[in-house]
Ligand SMILES: CC(C)(COP(=O)(O)OP(=O)(O)OC[C@H]1O[C@@H](n2cnc3c(N)ncnc32)[C@H](O)[C@@H]1O)[C@@H](O)C(=O)NCCC(=O)NCCS
């Protein structure tokens with residue numbers, strides 16, 4: 745079983761590429777952002793820890809942690825982001841490690857893909873066989889994020905500033921996917937990479 749880690753900045757197209765790997769190569773997916781949301785739901789240890797660190801001003805009307813409020817705090821304040829990261833990242837990583845161990849017991853599962861913006865910073869090389877960097881120019885990422893998620897220019901810039909540089913991603917990833925292109929051209933790149941994997 746191969747474990748590929750997919751990384752890149754916000755809106756680079758990581759989920760878009762994951763969908764393709766799932767639908768065309770039967771990949772099992774582990775998505776750090778989604779797991780991050782799970783491990784801070786009401787009733788979890790993560791929830792209690794975040795509430796203690798950030799106080800009840802981050803709660804919504806249902807008593808759940810409000811992601812927009814938390815995003816505003818952590819993407820404009822490095823210290824707060826580090827506090828949140830220290831709480832959430834170990835929980836996410838343990839969850840992912842346990843899932844991978846479960847997948848290893850199932851012979852039919854040949855490919856697992858882990859998606860996280862922070863694979864490099866959080867040392868996922870201990871879990872993944874290789875890292876892929878999804879490269880999309882900032883201007884294109886901005887356009888796509890505004891269109892698909894209605895993110896503001898300010899929100900996008902704040903998240904950009906909190907994430908690794910292109911240089912850092914390139915230095916640490918053995919495969920680079922150019923996702924500035926039309927979907928079919930991107931799928932073609934992936935097919936070539938997967939074909940090379942089968943042959944080697
Ligand atoms: C701050 C939160 C609540 C905002 O949620 P929201 O649904 O608005 O945004 P989403 O999760 O889609 O994240 C937006 C973008 O920021 C990236 N991102 C999320 N957290 C971080 C972080 N701590 N540092 C850098 N980038 C981050 C995501 O990968 C994505 O590219 C949420 O991102 C979160 O819980 N972050 C902490 C968990 C985390 O670090 N996840 C990243 C992968 S381990």
Ligand SMILES: Nc1ncnc2c1ncn2[C@@H]1O[C@H](COP(=O)(O)OP(=O)(O)OP(=O)(O)O)[C@@H](O)[C@H]1O
Pocket residue numbers: 752753754755756757758759760761777861888889892923924925926927930
């Ligand atoms: N090659 C492409 N052509 C056109 N649209 C694309 C392409 N790649 C991604 N998109 C679109 O861009 C948007 C952002 O992509 P996606 O959600 O996959 O990014 P992401 O890297 O997973 O973001 P995040 O960091 O928030 O998890 C989506 O609406 C997606 O459909």
